[in-house]
Amino acid sequence: MSNMPYPEPGSASDAAFIGIGEIPSGKYPTRGFMAQLVEAAARAIADSGLKHTDIDQLVLIPNLHGIPDQADLIFSRVVEELGLHGRAKSSMMIHSGGSTSDNATRAAAGLIASGQARNVLVVQSEKWGSADLSAMVDMLSVNGIPREWEGTSGLQFNAIGGLITQRYMHQSGSTPEEMASVCVALREWARLNPNAMWKDRGLTIEQVLGSKLVADPLRAYECPYLADGAAAFVMTSATEARKKHDNWVRIAGSGGCVSHYSSGQDAELGELGWPKAAVEAYDAAGWGAEEADLAEVYDSYAAVLTIALEGLGLSKKGEAARDFHAKRFSPGGGFPLNTNGGLLSAGHTGVGGGMALLVEAIRQLLHRAEPERQVPSAQRCIVGGSGGSYMDAQIMMLERVEK
Amino acid sequence: MSYIENSEQLTGPFGEALARGELIVQKCNSCSELIMYPKYRCPSCFGNDLDWHAVSGRGQLLTYTVLRFGAPSSFDVEPPYAIGIVRLEEGPQLTGRLHPGPDGTWDHYRCDEPVAFEPAEAAEVAQRPAAWFAAPQES
Numbered sequence: 001m002s003n004m005p006y007p008e009p010g011s012a013s014d015a016a017f018i019g020i021g022e023i024p025s026g027k028y029p030t031r032g033f034m035a036q037l038v039e040a041a042a043r044a045i046a047d048s049g050l051k052h053t054d055i056d057q058l059v060l061i062p063n064l065h066g067i068p069d070q071a072d073l074i075f076s077r078v079v080e081e082l083g084l085h086g087r088a089k090s091s092m093m094i095h096s097g098g099s100t101s102d103n104a105t106r107a108a109a110g111l112i113a114s115g116q117a118r119n120v121l122v123v124q125s126e127k128w129g130s131a132d133l134s135a136m137v138d139m140l141s142v143n144g145i146p147r148e149w150e151g152t153s154g155l156q157f158n159a160i161g162g163l164i165t166q167r168y169m170h171q172s173g174s175t176p177e178e179m180a181s182v183c184v185a186l187r188e189w190a191r192l193n194p195n196a197m198w199k200d201r202g203l204t205i206e207q208v209l210g211s212k213l214v215a216d217p218l219r220a221y222e223c224p225y226l227a228d229g230a231a232a233f234v235m236t237s238a239t240e241a242r243k244k245h246d247n248w249v250r251i252a253g254s255g256g257c258v259s260h261y262s263s264g265q266d267a268e269l270g271e272l273g274w275p276k277a278a279v280e281a282y283d284a285a286g287w288g289a290e291e292a293d294l295a296e297v298y299d300s301y302a303a304v305l306t307i308a309l310e311g312l313g314l315s316k317k318g319e320a321a322r323d324f325h326a327k328r329f330s331p332g333g334g335f336p337l338n339t340n341g342g343l344l345s346a347g348h349t350g351v352g353g354g355m356a357l358l359v360e361a362i363r364q365l366l367h368r369a370e371p372e373r374q375v376p377s378a379q380r381c382i383v384g385g386s387g388g389s390y391m392d393a394q395i396m397m398l399e400r401v402e403k
Numbered sequence: 404m405s406y407i408e409n410s411e412q413l414t415g416p417f418g419e420a421l422a423r424g425e426l427i428v429q430k431c432n433s434c435s436e437l438i439m440y441p442k443y444r445c446p447s448c449f450g451n452d453l454d455w456h457a458v459s460g461r462g463q464l465l466t467y468t469v470l471r472f473g474a475p476s477s478f479d480v481e482p483p484y485a486i487g488i489v490r491l492e493e494g495p496q497l498t499g500r501l502h503p504g505p506d507g508t509w510d511h512y513r514c515d516e517p518v519a520f521e522p523a524e525a526a527e528v529a530q531r532p533a534a535w536f537a538a539p540q541e542s
């Protein structure tokens with residue numbers, strides 16, 4: 001249970017999301033890493049109502065495509081690119097794979113709460129969609145997987161997805177059709193998102209089940225597509241937010257559980273860290289699944305999402321895939337979920353997949369989504385992230401504040 | 404006090420046992436915890452008096468997959484091949500390879516069904532030191 005003193009709402013130590021920026025995800029070979037990053041940053045700063053020179057703290061989200069670009073992030077190239085040299089107090093990187101955006105949020109909010117930063121820019125860029133596919137397969141197979149213990153069995157990322165999906169289907173009795181319906185629902189949301197990789201292409205259960213097996217029981221259309229993309233947000237304190245804005249988004253609480261490093265060492269492959277993280281997050285926030293208006297939850301494979309939804313209490317145990325099949329999580333269904341299309345249909349931009357979900361949550365709560373997918377009067381959103389071999393479950397409880 | 408100084412010391416005995424056709428896991432001499440994957444410190448009592456322990460090789464298949472595309476190039480095996488996570492009778496669990504059945508497929512495997520350690524041939528173990536398992540009926 002949480003024993004952490006959360007900041008008083010509206011106080012100088014209460015962190016406030018005030019702006020977001022994003023560029024379309026997909027395959028954009030001519031769009032450079034730094035160009036993407038600067039564009040997303042500029043859009044977020046403009047959305048926040050601040051000037052670029054108001055940013056005193058950069059929190060950078062790493063890329064997973066190459067070391068030279070990573071070095072540019074580490075060694076403050078972004079500070080110069082944004083005209084902040086001689087002005088910024090600090091530039092740093094936070095990294096925990098797919099849950100990075102959640103941990104970057106924690107770091108940014110902590111810096112604000114402790115008075116160490118005024119206006120924090122968190123920004124991410126990734127070039128997975130244009131990277132050499134076999135190089136990415138190799139990179140994702142030797143990193144985040146224990147080389148000595150699981151590398152020797154030929155494990156890689158789709159195989160981890162296959163292992164988790166097999167276990168989930170066994171425990172829940174979910175059918176291939178029900179699992180495929182998860183991807184179909186996400187595609188329906190992606191069709192409403194101009195930034196989504198697959199905004200122009202529909203998807204049916206029959207198409208999913210007709211695609212080739214990749215890592216049993218996973219089929220090709222159930223695996224995420226690597227994409228280029230970039231996203232950013234600006235955070236300040238509630239007292240600063242109040243000066244320029246009528247509404248903003250605050251963090252009501254968070255929860256987390258790092259359940260394992262190795263896939264083979266997770267004792268509960270059908271649960272991951274979600275149940276424990278949810279207890280902590282809901283206790284901290286004072287509200288939970290029943291009170292949420294929407295959720296944005298990490299979804300690199302369908303089973304990763306269904307397991308999370310059950311752990312979060314957004315579906316009954318074993319029922320999440322059937323809930324998708326019954327259209328509960330589709331546009332127009334009972335509960336809006338992954339309204340940007342998720343990693344599976346907006347595009348897997350590496351660490352940016354979680355970032356895109358987080359940015360969509362903020363966008364929805366600021367009521368700045370395109371009308372077709374804006375959740376009417378959205379007040380509360382549960383954000384869930386997970387990194388590596390689903391090593392952790394990170395939950396951010398976000399709520400809209402009106403002045 | 405001596406301690407395990409590198410990953411070769413940590414992993415070497417496991418691969419050497421596989422080469423002899425045996426499956427071993429790490430054991431803490433202080434608290435008797437069986438540990439898999441081996442660690443530099445016992446995760447239970449945090450001691451470093453660590454040894455090895457032969458196990459039965461019998462266990463339960465928690466989950467499995469057949470990888471059909473995208474094998475890591477460093478792995479150097481042409482797909483398809485099958486990977487499983489096995490919870491051993493003695494408690495620890497580990498990832499390993501699954502032998503195909505007589506029909507060349509892995510269709511006969513099911514989650515939560517028994518499997519047993521059945522070492523691969525020496526050349527395979529030398530190149531890729533992994534524990535291999537099979538469904539008992541075809542071993």
Ligand SMILES: [Zn+2]
Nearest residue numbers: 431434445448
């Ligand atoms: Zn011990």
